[in-house]
Amino acid sequence: MKAIVTGHSRGLGKAICLELLNQGIPVLGLARTVPDSPVHPLLTDVALDLSDTPALLDWIDSQALRQYMAGAPAVVLINNAGVVEPIGPLHRQNPASIARAVQLNITAVLALSAACVQQRDGGQPLRIVHVSSGAARNPYPGWSVYCATKAALDMHAQAVAADQIQGLRICSLAPGVIDTDMQGEIRASNPDDFPNLARFKALKAQNQLQTPQDCAETLIHYVLGHRFGELAVADLRQIG
DSSP states (O other): OEEEEESTTSHHHHHHHHHHHHTTOOEEEEESSOOSSOSSTTEEEEEOOTTOHHHHHHHHHTTHHHHHHTTOSOEEEEEOOOOOOOOSOGGGOOHHHHHHHHIIIIIHHHHHHHHHHHTOSTTOOEEEEEEOOGGGTSOOTTOHHHHHHHHHHHHHHHHHHHHOOTTEEEEEEEOOOBOSHHHHHHHTSOTTTOTTHHHHHHHHHTTOSBOHHHHHHHHHHHHTSTTTTSOSEEEHHHHO
16 A cells, blocks of 8 residues: 655644554655655655645646556545634635635645546555544634635545545545644634634643544554445544
């Protein structure tokens, strides 16, 4: 098996990448910034700003993805990269930030998913994971863009599952609340922009956040298991 992980340079994506590598699974990591030299012999780093749609499409057209996938007995794509910004009510959202969030949280995910299906080596089995959020299924004031973009991933996974493509399993998977840089950004929000700020600060203060490592271990166990794909939309806290 080979894996492709977006946003693998920090947070949950980094933990997922390391868990796969620890299991001897080669990883192609796509992130805006990557180390100058490889940190593991099974890791291939690609510096790519996934919010830059023309750059992403140029990379897909370069055949680098097809070459990486060729010959692997199976492939798993983990669409992890994403942003929570812009935070705030609609009248205070920067249009450029909205566009970037949509390009990163939705466009890149859908484009990479389609490219992986189209560039499979014959009937190569493929598993696609969209890292979703509880915000996809529950509206939060101040998070209209984040909620909408994550909800789009949930619907995408359900519609793709309905296509019944041979050899493809897909799930939009909410991992729970994790102690990452994104949580730090959330806790630094203006309470006028994010009324639920106190709740998220309390989760940190009360040690109720998962570590990225613990979450990644549970997530990869599920993704590589026989039950993956039974549900097109799932919550790791309920099935892990």
